[in-house]
Structure formats: C-alpha cells, structure tokens
Amino acid sequence: MRELNYWCELAWLPPGEVAAGVLVTVDGTLITEIATGVTAPPGGAVRLAGLTLPGLANAHSHAFHRALRGTTQREKGSFWTWRERMYGVAGVLDPDSYLRLARATFAEMALAGITCVGEFHYLHHRPDGRPYDDPNAMGHALVQAAREAGLRIALLDACYLTGGVGTPLSGVQRRFGDRDVDGWAARAERLADGYRGERDVEIGVAVHSVRAVRAEQIPVVAEFSRRHGVPLHAHVSEQRAENAACVEAYAATPVQLLETHGALGPRSTAVHATHLSDVDVALLGSSGTRVCMCPTTERDLADGIGPARRLFEAGAPITLGSDSHAVVDLFEEARAVELDERLATERRGHWSAAELLNAATAAGHDSLGFAGAGMLVPGAWADLVSVRLDSVRTAGADPAHLAETVVFAATAADVHSVVSGGRHVVVDGRHALGDVGTMLAEAVAEAREEKSV
Known part of the structure; x- marks a missing residue:
C-alpha cells in the first residue's frame, strides 16, 4: 500500500478530546503521523466529514445468530426458550453457507464502524458431531469472512464439552463439542498453528460457560491462553439458573x-457478568479481568442488568459486544450501559461519553489481543470511522459536546466512511463488497431454508 493522507474535519483524539482539522497519514496498515490544526485538506488527501473516531471493536459476536433477527420476538419465554430457536439455525x-452468512454479518459490522470482531466460535463440527475433513473448516470460514468484509478477527475457539452442569451433549450440541478436553486442545493448537504470524488474525480461546466445561477441564483452556499469550473469554453468570446449578455442583459461583x-486475569474477559455477588465483583476487579457488556442481547433475552459501574470501579475494564445481533450498533450498546444503569439505580450520569x-474502541481491541488499535495515534492500526453530524439524529450538535452527541444520539446508520487497517472498506455509506442488504437477505434465507426458525 502507498502512503495516504486523510483529512478529518473533526477527530476524537487521546485523552478524549475533539480536535478540528486533523491530518492522519497512513502507511500500509498503520498510522504514521497525526497533525492537528490543518485548516484545509492538502492536495490528494481524502476528506472525512463529521467526527472521525478510532475503529470500534465488537468484543463478543456469534455470527450465525444474525439469522435469528426478528424471528423470536413474538414468543413469551426466556433465554432457555430462545436457545432452542437458536439451535435450529x-x-x-x-462451511460454505456459514462463510456466506458470516461475510454478510461482518460486512454489516463494517458499515456500523466496527473494524475488529471477537467471534466466540463453537459451531465446530457436522450436525451429528463428526468432524469435517479439516476439523477447523468452520473456523477457517469465519476468518475468510472477516478478511473479505475488511475486519480483523479474534477467533475465540470455545471449549464446549457438556450440555449442562453434569449432563452430556445432546442433539445439535454434539456439533459444538470435541471428544474431550485434550481433543479440543489438539484441534485448537492446529488452528493456531495455521495463523501464526498473521497480524490480522488472533486465535484466542474460550470456556463456553461453566455449563459446558467441567471444573477440572478449565485449567487446560487457561493454560492454552497463558502459553500462547492469547485472550480467554467466557460466558459468565448470564442466567440465575446457571449460577444455581454451579453452586449446587461446586459450592462456588x-x-x-x-x-x-x-x-x-488481564487476558481474560467475562461476557455478560449479569448476576454477581460482591465477592464476584471483587474477584473480577482485583484480577483485572475485563467484562464485556452486551446490553441489547441482555435486554432481548430478559437476562437482567449487570453491575457495570461497580465492576469498572473495582478494576475490571468494560468492553462492548453485539452478541446475538438483534441489532449491530455499538453506539446503541454504549449508551445502553449508561441508560440501563439509570433504570437500575434511578439516577443519571454514571458514565462519561469518553x-x-x-x-x-481501545478497551475492546485490547480484550481481543490487538493492543495497538482503537486509538488515533502514530503506530496504531489505521482504523478511521467517520460519523455524520448532519443527519436527523445528529444535526445541530453542540461543538463542545460532540462525543455526547455520537454516544447518546447517533446510530450505526450515521457512519459514512470506514478505513480498516488502511483499507477503505466503506465509502459514502456503501461497503466495498456491494449491497450488504441483499447479501444478508440471501444468506439468512439459506440458513433458514431447511428449518423453520
């Protein structure tokens, strides 16, 4: 790639201030220089209107859940009834249909300003549990999909060995599991070997949940994370029933x-962390474990509201994810962290826009193993996300409160330009792949055609 200049009308720069006339020089995949106070775009520079942010990081995704959007809203039930619908997809x-669905889903993320995704991957094998000829075929499809959509990916390979605390896998769950924890580790090692040295792919690991991984198997996953220096994510305390089963089996949350x-620990991320005791909060905070909040999914599935501010103040950095993709909009997820806290406490003003x-941005990228991302600084990944300030949602924004306008009023539809790793993947609101709506419609229809969802 040749050196390119992007002139930002306004840009959000560390330590959280908006500057005018910011010239960003990009060489290949990295930012090489930032200059402020540049009153007009120099010759050859690409002009980015509105407010330019660092790339957003979707720290928790299940790409195949995108096929469920809008189909589960009539039911009166719970997380557990929704899960049965999810199993249908x-x-x-x-591998081929998953590539098409994931590519369209990741392209939707790019349109929303997301430049990196943490894909929590447990759809490993054939529906009957038999491995594909390449046991990591489904994982490779996800990596290919991310690359074609213009995203970096942390593929978080999930260990999933039991159907519940003390119960075997059954039905479609069999495609999630390896024969035992050593079988999972061998497959994950092979997956990691295939992408070693690839800068745009991080192979991390996951404990799907305490329902799916027995206590004595957890250290194998943790050791993989330590030995390779990669992220470890886990669904944690999303449901009260999960907590009750864990306490009954292990006398521990x-x-x-x-x-x-x-x-x-600092490489780990607890996803959801909704129903926590004071001891849980202290353990997550003192260990520096990150917590990924997914407010839209947590509302959609009636999970509850997690203690995000208490966790943050205890020392647990907060990240954001779209999880089941009921919507793909990290501005919505960000403001929901504050607005849900208001509902729970009947007070306003828990979180600043910064x-x-x-x-x-930065916290999410860190949690996915891409520490040099999520900031507009020299040496960082060249991710530039530009948000319109003249839409019906953002028009009339106070120049002194632009960050607040973006967080509390803008939506993914206001993103008009996305540079991801130096690649201009979204221009004037259109993805380089073409009509993402059509791609999604076709891929979702294919995912539903054999099973009524």
Missing part, C-alpha cells in the same frame, strides 16, 4: 470457579 449451517482454576467510547 445452528443445526443447518455448513461461576466467577469463583473460574478464579480457582486460573481462568481470570469512558463509553473507550469501551467501544
């Missing part, structure tokens, strides 16, 4: 179980 995908078996933008 999980049961029909193969999920957080306590993960801590006892070495799965907490804190929420950091959760959507």
Whole structure:
C-alpha cells in the first residue's frame, strides 16, 4: 500500500478530546503521523466529514445468530426458550453457507464502524458431531469472512464439552463439542498453528460457560491462553439458573470457579457478568479481568442488568459486544450501559461519553489481543470511522459536546466512511463488497431454508 493522507474535519483524539482539522497519514496498515490544526485538506488527501473516531471493536459476536433477527420476538419465554430457536439455525449451517452468512454479518459490522470482531466460535463440527475433513473448516470460514468484509478477527475457539452442569451433549450440541478436553486442545493448537504470524488474525480461546466445561477441564483452556499469550473469554453468570446449578455442583459461583482454576486475569474477559455477588465483583476487579457488556442481547433475552459501574470501579475494564445481533450498533450498546444503569439505580450520569467510547474502541481491541488499535495515534492500526453530524439524529450538535452527541444520539446508520487497517472498506455509506442488504437477505434465507426458525 502507498502512503495516504486523510483529512478529518473533526477527530476524537487521546485523552478524549475533539480536535478540528486533523491530518492522519497512513502507511500500509498503520498510522504514521497525526497533525492537528490543518485548516484545509492538502492536495490528494481524502476528506472525512463529521467526527472521525478510532475503529470500534465488537468484543463478543456469534455470527450465525444474525439469522435469528426478528424471528423470536413474538414468543413469551426466556433465554432457555430462545436457545432452542437458536439451535435450529445452528443445526443447518455448513462451511460454505456459514462463510456466506458470516461475510454478510461482518460486512454489516463494517458499515456500523466496527473494524475488529471477537467471534466466540463453537459451531465446530457436522450436525451429528463428526468432524469435517479439516476439523477447523468452520473456523477457517469465519476468518475468510472477516478478511473479505475488511475486519480483523479474534477467533475465540470455545471449549464446549457438556450440555449442562453434569449432563452430556445432546442433539445439535454434539456439533459444538470435541471428544474431550485434550481433543479440543489438539484441534485448537492446529488452528493456531495455521495463523501464526498473521497480524490480522488472533486465535484466542474460550470456556463456553461453566455449563459446558467441567471444573477440572478449565485449567487446560487457561493454560492454552497463558502459553500462547492469547485472550480467554467466557460466558459468565448470564442466567440465575446457571449460577444455581454451579453452586449446587461446586459450592462456588461461576466467577469463583473460574478464579480457582486460573481462568481470570488481564487476558481474560467475562461476557455478560449479569448476576454477581460482591465477592464476584471483587474477584473480577482485583484480577483485572475485563467484562464485556452486551446490553441489547441482555435486554432481548430478559437476562437482567449487570453491575457495570461497580465492576469498572473495582478494576475490571468494560468492553462492548453485539452478541446475538438483534441489532449491530455499538453506539446503541454504549449508551445502553449508561441508560440501563439509570433504570437500575434511578439516577443519571454514571458514565462519561469518553469512558463509553473507550469501551467501544481501545478497551475492546485490547480484550481481543490487538493492543495497538482503537486509538488515533502514530503506530496504531489505521482504523478511521467517520460519523455524520448532519443527519436527523445528529444535526445541530453542540461543538463542545460532540462525543455526547455520537454516544447518546447517533446510530450505526450515521457512519459514512470506514478505513480498516488502511483499507477503505466503506465509502459514502456503501461497503466495498456491494449491497450488504441483499447479501444478508440471501444468506439468512439459506440458513433458514431447511428449518423453520
């Protein structure tokens, strides 16, 4: 790639201030220079109108859940009834159809300003549990999909060995599991070997949940993370029933179980962390474990509201994810962290816009193993996300409160330009792949065609 200049009308720069006339020089995949106070775009520079942010990081995604959007809203139920509907989609995908669905889903993310995704991957094998000829075929499809859509990816290969605390895998769950924890580790090693040295791909690991991984198996996943220096993510305390089953089996909460078996720490991320005790909060905070909040999914599935501010103040950095993709909009996820806190406490003003933008950018990238991202500084990944300030949602913004306007009023539809790793993947609101709506419609229809969802 040749050196390029991008002139930003306005840009959000460290330590959280908006500057006017910012010239960003990009060489290949990295930012090489930032200059402020440049009153007009120099010759040859690409002009970026509105407010330019660092790339957003979607720290928790299940790409195949995108096929469920809008189909589960009539039911009166819970997370557990929704899960049965999700299994219907999980049961029909193969590497080719998953590539098409994931590519369209990741392209939707790019349109929303997301430049890196943490894909929590457990759809490993054939529907009957038999491995494909390449046991990592589904994982390779996800990596290819991210690359074609213009995203970096942390593929978080999930260990998933039991159907519940003390119960075997059954039905479609069999495609999630390897024969045992050593079989999972061998497959994950092979996956990691295939991408070693690839800068745009991080192979991390995941404990799907304490329902899916027994206590004595957790250290194997934690050791993989330590040995390779890669992220470890886990669904944690999303449902009260999960907590009750864990306490009954182990006399410990999920957080306590993960801590006892070495799965907490600065490389780890607890996803959801909704129903926590004071001890849980202290353990997550003191260990520096990140917590990924997914407010739209947590509302959609009636999970509850997690103690995000208490976790942050205890020392646990907060990140954001779209999870089940009921919507793909990290501005919505960011403001929901504050607005849900208001509902829970009946008070306003828990989070600043700068804190929420950091959760959507630098903190999220860190949690996915891309520490040099999510900031507009020399040496960082060349990710530039430009948001319109003249839409019906953002028009009339006070120049002194632009970060607040973006966090509390803008939507993904206001993103008009996305440079991801030096590649201009979204121009004037259109993705380089073409009509993403049509791509999604075709891929979702294919994912549903064999099973009524």
